[in-house]
Amino acid sequence: MTNINKERLINYFLDLVKISSPSWKEGRVVEYIVNVLKDIKADIIKYKCGESNNLLVRLYGNVPWTPILFSAHTDTVTPCENIKPVVTKTKILSDGTTILGADDKAAIAAFLEAISQIKENNLQHGPIEFLFTCAEEIGLYGIKEFDLSLLNAKYAFVFDGGGEIGKVILKAPYQTTFNLIIKGKAAHAGIAPEKGVSAIRIASEIITKIPHGRIDHETTVNVGLISGGKATNIVAEETSIALEARSISREKLKSIEKKIENIANSIVDKNKAKIKIYKKLEYSGYAIKENDRIVRILNDALRKIQIKPVYESSGGGSDTNVINRSGIKAVNLSIGMRDVHTKKEYINIKDLVNGSKLVLSIIESV
Ligand SMILES: [Zn+2]
Structure with a gap:
């Protein structure tokens, strides 16, 4: 199991939350991602969506494993101007005047760190797609506009859930x-x-x-x-x-x-x-069975990083609902965010680290 670079991960996260990105104004977050990935061998494609863009990053595999997708949204709720993240020994929070934006930038940071690890250590991996959607918070607009038939993935891992790492939403309404x-x-x-x-x-x-x-x-x-x-x-x-x-x-x-x-x-x-x-x-809603292959992949991935899976159903909708509708099996996973959509929003550094580990572990468990 490859370790992750905690300092770099936290820096990605802090950079991302400092960029204000309310729905339809995600442009600078997209530019940031593109810039971090500029030396990576990948297809990086922007798709116009309303006043903004969805971003697809496609990594070609070096082994013929099943193609998978990771997805996160680039917008946040408000207030998100001048976010000043405060880093304590155990967690990251805002200064109390804004949200933090761990929803969903913790996921973006985790993906960027995983991609950096793949490049640095020349890790084995199958084909991987990363989809960054816009305007999720105001009605899943980005994913609804995106042509999901462009994707090669058979399984999708949407990281847009709250709570401890290991929580997986298998059913949503x-x-x-x-x-x-x-x-x-x-x-x-x-x-x-x-x-x-x-x-x-x-x-x-x-x-x-x-x-x-x-x-x-x-x-x-x-x-x-x-x-x-x-x-x-x-x-x-x-x-x-x-x-x-x-x-x-x-x-x-x-x-x-x-x-x-x-x-x-x-x-x-x-x-x-x-x-x-x-x-x-x-x-549309979705319900993934516990004996589905995507659940087996998750069980393996979580076991390798010594985290116990907790399978749940949710009362809320997310990009996961729309992706499932297209025939790609998708689950929504926790990325560690807490008290989201409030000025008390925070994330434990341990969860931020484990989230990124989980992304890498899923890549290795396909
Ligand atoms: Zn979210």
């Missing part, structure tokens, strides 16, 4: 969003309330009647937005509700969707109002 626009009838609230049909009342009834919260261990529903009405003296003519439903099971999701539509339609009919229902599958 499908997600559907709904926009319900309810149309009632306006009337003067004091003079002729009986002539009106309140869209707000109908919306309230729908919200209280549909399934909500945790439905079962793999299914959830949430109404997240409501707006409507003009003034207290007008019976509200229009109200819109935005909600989402998620389930690891496509069938359960479909049945919840039907339920929501049926309940909404029948309440609207009863009140002689109208409704427009807009529904969108945001991303």
Whole structure:
């Protein structure tokens, strides 16, 4: 097992987090990666995506092993201007005024260190692709725009999970969003309330009647937005509700969707109002079986670095969902980030190091 260069890894990480890269403004992170890899024998290709770019780095193998993919996103949530990382004996955190950006720059740093090791030590490896996606945080835009048929990989390792190294997400949900626009009838609230049909009342009834919260261990529903009405003296003519439903099971999701539509339609009919229902599958879910080859590769890779695998399912979506949809088996792995999307975000140096070791170990275990 090759060791990693801890000092160089930390420097990659610190350089990366100091580059501000909110969604659609990842350009300087992409330039940084390209610059670090400029002497590496690899295809480095930028693919335009919105106002930004996805970046694909392709290393040709020196042995004919199964092609694999590593993936991470280059954008972060905000506030991410002037991040001043603080390095203590055991961890790296921000100065408290911004996020840190370990989500997902810890993964980028781990990949860069692994590639540096391959080059320095002339390590044996099969074909490896590294995909750096943009605009993940605001709706997986980078990966959704990327033509996944360009990839040769059979298995994909997305490093975009929180917690200790060794945590692997084998299942993640499908997600559907709904926009319900309810149309009632306006009337003067004091003079002729009986002539009106309140869209707000109908919306309230729908919200209280549909399934909500945790439905079962793999299914959830949430109404997240409501707006409507003009003034207290007008019976509200229009109200819109935005909600989402998620389930690891496509069938359960479909049945919840039907339920929501049926309940909404029948309440609207009863009140002689109208409704427009807009529904969108945001991303597909996935469920990898524990006897799948990708899990065997991970078991081997983790054993070699003496880390115990912890297989879990997640309630959230990531680039992993989209990659699985294309037929490439993909899992989402922890890269050690903690308290992400807050100013308290940090990463333990031990996890940063183990993350990079895991990348190398996977490369050796294919
Ligand atoms: Zn992330």
